[in-house]
Amino acid sequence: MSTAAGARTLSQQQLELMHKYWCAANYLTVGQIYLQENPLLKEPLRPEHIKPRLLGHWGTSPGLNLIYVHLNRLIKDYDVDMIFLAGPGHGGPAVIANVYLEGTYSEIYPEVSQDEQGLRRLFRQFSTPGGVPSHVGVPIPGSIHEGGELGYVLAHAFGAAFDNPNLIVAAVVGDGEAETGPLEGSWKSIKFLNPVRDGAVLPILHLNEYKISGPTVLGRTSDERIEQLFSGHGYRVYFVEGDDPLTVHRALAETLDHCYHEIRSYQQQARTQGFSGVPRWPLIVLRTPKGWTGPKEVDGIPVEGTFRAHQVPLEEVRTKPAHLKLLEDWLRSYHPEELFDEGGRLRPELAALAPQGERRMGANPHANGGKLLVDLRLPDFRSYALEVSKPATSYYSNTRPLGVFLRDIFKENAEQANFRYFCPDETNSNRLGDVFAVQNRTFLERILPIDDHLSPDGRVMEVLSEHLCEGWLEGYLLTGRHGLFATYEAFAMIADSMIIQYSKWLEGSRALSWRAPIASLNLLLTSTCWRNDHNGFSHQGPGLIDTLLSRRGSIARIYLPPDANCLLSVADHCLRSRDYINLIVIDKQPHLQYLSMAEAIEHCRRGLSIWPWAGNEDDNEPDVVLACAGDVMAMETVAAAWWLRRRLPQLKVRVVNVVDLMTLYPPELHPHGLDHATFVAHFTEEKPVIFAFHGYQRAVHQLVHGRPNPARFHVRGYNEQGTTTTPFDMVVLNEVSRYHLCLLAMEHTPRLRHLTAPLVRECEERLREHHRYIREHLEDMPEIRDWTWTD
């Protein structure tokens, strides 16, 4: 256990002022939870001053307020560039109180002015209709972390600190939150934080000992064990503990001072003498009572310092006079008349405690990252094109050219240092290894000669945690940088709840003009269900498509490029975009190439096209449309068209490939949705559509609902049939192979029934033959494995 030796000593007077500032923040917190009138308590408190529905979380708030006022002091004393992340984001009213006190809130929302009227509004709006949400959400200036779904605060904090050498990110971790897997998995982030080029994270573990209705695991763990735990993670642990305000104020101030000096000295040493190992970064354990300064007891039951302080400690203030009295005593215990003047303005000696301008944590531009966003310098993606002279005649790994493109993005932006690539240990496996020509994996522990492209200076962030990859990237983007998260398709689901939360943040942020647009969250899913034949069933899951389909409006975009050139075009487009979640799904294995770069660009611009070379329609409408989305699906569809042209030329077939899945949505539901005429121009009004879909087949039905005759869409896709087998067997098991598509096409063209009987038998025989062959030879038939288009 370390002590805060060498820290500055604050005067009693300064501590007392800070204490008052803390009281003001606590007062505003309680006011927001309870009051709709009488904000300065100029009158005795009456039931009608109380909101009809009491919503909010008191328990965590005094701790957040305490930390905020102390960070303000530190910022002012040392001119620190700092932002604040509240893990227990349910402490929304506390953070609002602080950004209001420091003035940023009223600058952004002038109607919530720094006077009595403004106070009334501040209180009334909290957690009420048309007002402000209860958590530290996107409307709160200075926030980049809502903290509603607990567990991601450290991941966000480290993401924000990467490549921000002067920034210190103060991150409050709830001790309940500290029980979540994602949070426990985040402590190791210091192993990826380079003191030379990155900023620092100062974690403050808020050990108020309780969560909603019970004690926390760490809350009942001895300091000794806690110290071992975090020393094991590599931190130096500082304890600040107590329930006497002035003692705690003094200890916290001294500890913060000490930690600040420690951080700066690590950085200075690394920056002057070079990197020499992961520093023992400081971590503060703040053990103070939950709901500190709130009611000690209610109806004879202890509240302060227990889980009972978590939400609204006094629930019946409107109906029980004794409770109303308790509330009034509680509010008056802060002496609002000493904190605010008659007009409701914070007294000047207190207001002077807050930092100025952009040093205020609510106004720090890092927390409004779009303000700092510098465009990515993108080399011309066309120069990475594969030569494709004739469609579907050559195989190439679809992700490989993207790897080369990424390599040069790293090169072009080396100076700007604003691009990172995140991946759970699969960059090479995903065939993006060309990046290693210029960029290393970030690694700060010992490096051995046999290691492959490791360096403390790398910007390829490989950690075996989808949560960290996603969370770091989110923090990196929110503070105004660019990035890409590439992962096995199936395991993207591990982070899907984070992606959902992030989409909610983006939706909120777009509605706020003061939030500047940030770079999009780009997700590349590879090693897809169709080609995880070697890893088997657990590695086969295209579910993230469905999760993103459920997002609101235009936030999410889903791309299924059929080949390498389309992938380059889509990736370029996504990397230039702002405020979206872009999902790109494409496999890493060698696949057929279809389009030249010029064609690919046009195809991706349109979002879908008819592939005339693959169909045989004449001037009339085709008999059947073979549609496809996804690389393997394109291959099976084109091969089906090829087979049908040969064996049943009377059947007029059109092939449509969809790159941008959202084009299928009606235009009211997504801005990419095709207008009616264009939809019909591709899919006709009423001809059967056999749709080979990369993901869960039935998702297409929700997309085409509202289109003419949706019942004629016959979709095949991944149907949860999987195992370790050959690539072609995967499409056979899921009944979306070329032969299945041919069978469907024939089934849905009754006009030609007199011709199809022998062909149906032939398809079925091919499938039986496949079944026999792979069991004997353990690989696909050469006619399948090596299939290419011939005229």
Added chain:
Amino acid sequence: MSTAAGARTLSQQQLELMHKYWCAANYLTVGQIYLQENPLLKEPLRPEHIKPRLLGHWGTSPGLNLIYVHLNRLIKDYDVDMIFLAGPGHGGPAVIANVYLEGTYSEIYPEVSQDEQGLRRLFRQFSTPGGVPSHVGVPIPGSIHEGGELGYVLAHAFGAAFDNPNLIVAAVVGDGEAETGPLEGSWKSIKFLNPVRDGAVLPILHLNEYKISGPTVLGRTSDERIEQLFSGHGYRVYFVEGDDPLTVHRALAETLDHCYHEIRSYQQQARTQGFSGVPRWPLIVLRTPKGWTGPKEVDGIPVEGTFRAHQVPLEEVRTKPAHLKLLEDWLRSYHPEELFDEGGRLRPELAALAPQGERRMGANPHANGGKLLVDLRLPDFRSYALEVSKPATSYYSNTRPLGVFLRDIFKENAEQANFRYFCPDETNSNRLGDVFAVQNRTFLERILPIDDHLSPDGRVMEVLSEHLCEGWLEGYLLTGRHGLFATYEAFAMIADSMIIQYSKWLEGSRALSWRAPIASLNLLLTSTCWRNDHNGFSHQGPGLIDTLLSRRGSIARIYLPPDANCLLSVADHCLRSRDYINLIVIDKQPHLQYLSMAEAIEHCRRGLSIWPWAGNEDDNEPDVVLACAGDVMAMETVAAAWWLRRRLPQLKVRVVNVVDLMTLYPPELHPHGLDHATFVAHFTEEKPVIFAFHGYQRAVHQLVHGRPNPARFHVRGYNEQGTTTTPFDMVVLNEVSRYHLCLLAMEHTPRLRHLTAPLVRECEERLREHHRYIREHLEDMPEIRDWTWTD
């Protein structure tokens, strides 16, 4: 750092035999990855003996084999009841090798016999079409953990150990796996494991120092820091390190002996003298080379002991003679001729090392939990019924009666000790607090007088980790017990990838007759999107419904009971079921009650019904069907019907409530799917259906695809419009309020257009009035808040 003092000393001869057994397992592992012929290397190795596609993971396998043979020795020496969980489940061939060597594999799969023919089959089938998957999946006897999606091994292990006092669960944790959030969040499980009544988990951290393509964080962390870390978590750490086989054999054997005694002495003490604190359970850190005993170098590049050994260390054995030679040398280095006799049988002195009968880890019945399953004693759920004399006239918290039912389930099964309830700190919040009348929260650290129902003996498992709740429950079920996981609806998404993986396991297990059915995974989602008005947008997300809709066949069942009696009936049904994932979605707040218990039972049996009291159809078909699924949706629908009856009696309305969502699926797709006639009897052939759906609205379109005229289904549901607001405002924001439903009903009945204009205006005015009212009064209009049905 502790040493293994006091352990039994094994003779050199025994260690040498064990070494040979290890060689045999390694040999079989390599054989599975490479060979399709010549399994005993009776001939020189030729290219055609090699499989055409080389799939599998070598790197982790020698470590798994080493551990397995040593656990065998321990089991035999002390008659231990033990199962084995491999975190790095990609080491499938290693575990298969061991269950084959011990004989269990051939008992279950007699065609894979213990002779040369069987060996050939064992090798050929691995990772090949029609063969066995590459991971430690459900076809492998003794496995309850596939290990494909890394991170859950400890959660599963502890789940298996709860209420299994004699069982020891050996759990191998990959050091890459140890980087995942869910795994890091699992170490604390010892804080929930009671030595009196629970078994033990022996974690073995397999520090082979690498993952796929880089070093692991712990792999490059000093032993000192590792010891601090795990001491902080509460373990006593034992290191076994080295690359000299015999030294490691001796150290591992002694350490295992010591750990075993330590476990038993903790248990004995607790069981004789009572619980007195969390023991410092042993944890073994096994630091041995990745791909140990494999090729040291390939083409001049080190392989053994590096990440390059992760998958298939020699890839071109079929084409490069030098590589073929390396492979042959590698295989022969194990001296197969000394391990197996001429006929391919393991030599008797080696076979004698394996335990016998059910002590073999592949045959331990705990790993085939259905064999041990004892029916849950369920009190008659009817006795918890709410009195409902007239539908939609009284409000009651929907989950509360379930809490009473659960209380008595705990009581009835106290002796059997085979039921647990898992929840992330929200039992009270979810209004299930009645369980605390008989059952406490499990808590093993210090308990204070102010604490609420904590005890080391509790079986309410509250931990703030959705991952742990889900993973513990899975482990508990897989070993033959019963349980329920209740959580906030939105945060269920945190564990959805685990639920997906579990569904894959169940699908596989159903196809294997030797796997006995187990109790279903029961998920209760409450605090739903419609009533998380106080927590706001981040807490609003019904996505798990969509995830479960994508599951194959009949594995998943989704219930949306409209009221408390239906919930009781559904819960009883789910708790009796086997091998399903049952999702129950219902809110905890006071809601309208619709059905008496008798009606509820019939309604749930049918899965959906017409509510005749709410409609006004006569003998003809109605003009419009108002369908609904979910509690709040039922209320809005019934209220819409009520309003329409009053204001537009000419409109003939039918109300249909859907409890069992899968009834909507065509019967080919789900066994609950209604046949055509029943579907039409409810929804008509072609009348418009206005469907108020609890979840993301468009999911219904995928359900009704294939039904007559699917385009006439007009669905409203949760549309990602949310914030902190009033309950009714939530349905207004998402355009599924009673007024919106009335508007839709009118819009889709052109027959009455001449009458509807003023009513449309009225609905719109009610909505504007609502908007004004809540902003002024901060709560819903009394006519909404207190609405009940009147005739």
